[in-house]
Amino acid sequence: xxxxxxxxxxxxxxDPSQWITVPPQGYGGIQWAVATLMDGLLEAGREIxxxxxxxSPMREGITxxxxxxxxxxxxxxxxxxxxxxxxxxxTAALPPGGLRPTVSTHHLKGVPERRTNxxxxxxxxxxxxxxxxxxxxxxxxxxxxxxxxxxxxxYLLFLGRVSAHKGVRExxxxxxxxxxxxxxxxxxxxKDYLDALLADFPHTVRYIGEVGGRARTELIARARAQLxxxxxxxxxxxxxxxxxxxxxxxxxxxxxxxxxxxxxGCLPEIVPGVxxxxxxxxxxxxxxxxxxxxxxxxxxxxxxxxxxxxxHRTIACEYLAVYKRATSGEVWx
Numbered sequence: 001x002x003x004x005x006x007x008x009x010x011x012x013x014x015d016p017s018q019w020i021t022v023p024p025q026g027y028g029g030i031q032w033a034v035a036t037l038m039d040g041l042l043e044a045g046r047e048i049x050x051x052x053x054x055x056s057p058m059r060e061g062i063t064x065x066x067x068x069x070x071x072x073x074x075x076x077x078x079x080x081x082x083x084x085x086x087x088x089x090x091t092a093a094l095p096p097g098g099l100r101p102t103v104s105t106h107h108l109k110g111v112p113e114r115r116t117n118x119x120x121x122x123x124x125x126x127x128x129x130x131x132x133x134x135x136x137x138x139x140x141x142x143x144x145x146x147x148x149x150x151x152x153x154x155y156l157l158f159l160g161r162v163s164a165h166k167g168v169r170e171x172x173x174x175x176x177x178x179x180x181x182x183x184x185x186x187x188x189x190x191k192d193y194l195d196a197l198l199a200d201f202p203h204t205v206r207y208i209g210e211v212g213g214r215a216r217t218e219l220i221a222r223a224r225a226q227l228x229x230x231x232x233x234x235x236x237x238x239x240x241x242x243x244x245x246x247x248x249x250x251x252x253x254x255x256x257x258x259x260x261x262x263x264x265g266c267l268p269e270i271v272p273g274v275x276x277x278x279x280x281x282x283x284x285x286x287x288x289x290x291x292x293x294x295x296x297x298x299x300x301x302x303x304x305x306x307x308x309x310x311x312h313r314t315i316a317c318e319y320l321a322v323y324k325r326a327t328s329g330e331v332w333x
Contacts, residue, residue: 001323003041004082004100007034007052008089009068019068021056023145026210027161027187029247030088030107036140038062040316049080052093070095084323087114101326105137109235109242109265115333117326119319121245122266128242134332135322138270140315141250143307147214147221148256150299155181155206157223157257159216159248162188162197162207164234165241167262171227172201174260178289182227185211185219217255225275225296226252230264232280243267249274253306256299260292273297273305 007030012018020028023035031053038048042061050056051073054066067076074095077085087094087104091113094102105119106112111129118134120126126136156178158171168184175182184207188194198205211219220226228248235241243265252259252274259275261267268277276292278284297305308314325332 001084001320001327002047002049002080002082003323004049004051004077004080004085005034005038006073006077006085006087006089006093007031007050008092009052009054019052019054022050022053023056024212026212026216029160029245032247032251033105033107033139033245034088036142036145036312037316037319039142039145040140040312040314041319043313044316044320046320049076049082051076052089068093074098083327086319086323090114101323101329103322103326107244109244110239117332119322122243122269124242124265124269125244131333135318137315137318137322138310139245139247139250140312141254141306141310142312143254143303145217146251146254147217148254148299148303149221150256152224152257152299153222155183155223156260157219157226157252158182158184158186159220159226159251160186160228162186162194163190163236164193165231165236167227167229167231168193169197169200170229170231170262172197172205174227174229174284174289176201176204177284177286178293179286180224180293181206183208183219183223185209185216220252220257221255223252223257225258225260225293228252228259228261228267228271229278230262230267232264241265246270250306250310253302253310256303258296258299258302260296270309273309274302 010020012020022031024031048062051065056064065076067073085102103117104114120136156175230243261271262280
């Protein structure tokens with residue numbers, strides 16, 4: 001089977017010739033998910049055309065296209081002649097009127113532009129999109145890409161976009177209550193939010209910006225716990241935020257780092273077994289915070305659950321089953 005993998009082409013930094021690659025240089029949840037899925041598909045003997053990420057590392061079995069415009073992407077797909085087109089761009093890079101079987105993984109909140117043959121990351125995301133029967137396939141993780149550490153350092157970690165809907169302030173409140181330092185890593189596009197966070201928690205929060213490569217995997221692996229306290233308010237456009245898939249949960253768990261999460265969106269579906277779920281809006285006392293930290297699962301247990309549930313081979317097999325449905329002519333909404 002030949003698979004054309006379409007992701008949204010995003011610029012990297014100020015250089016107009018640079019694009020976010022697969023895997024990404026730093027921040028990039030979709031890019032990490034696609035990189036890991038491709039690991040599983042390659043191990044299953046599939047051939048892949050990657051579109052929307054020029055400059056990505058070349059590997060046996062993967063053709064990296066330089067195309068970023070829809071017309072060029074369409075031409076590249078037709079030249080490759082895939083059995084299935086797998087869209088991760090919410091149609092942003094998908095040529096209209098494609099003649100080949102297509103499935104679309106929805107990585108965002110709300111209703112996708114293309115609902116036909118959609119795939120969702122969680123039941124919460126699927127419900128918010130108005131679907132009841134489309135497949136739910138979790139975000140994959142390849143343990144070989146992550147560093148496992150049994151012994152942890154004394155810091156908590158927030159990894160992701162530094163924004164209100166991602167719960168960075170709530171993470172700082174928890175860390176302050178626990179009397180444990182919080183390292184915050186990720187892009188901060190809302191300067192006022194970051195400035196207020198640092199001003200209010202000067203002795204708790206250490207902001208280090210975006211991280212990539214080995215520094216990123218080591219940061220995840222050595223954290224005492226990862227905080228994913230997503231909030232339903234303060235979304236990117238001011239709307240209600242429903243956490244769709246949470247790449248950071250599977251990444252942390254594969255590193256043996258337990259997760260402390262809110263009950264927003266997908267999190268109560270995926271965090272049990274690898275961490276603890278706290279209700280949104282719950283006031284955290286020092287006693288509460290310390291009790292949560294004391295009752296987290298062990299690093300080895302967390303990693304075993306992550307590999308069993310979300311290992312790249314398992315998730316690739318689930319996608320291959322859905323590809324087969326689409327190539328046989330099945331249509332779902």
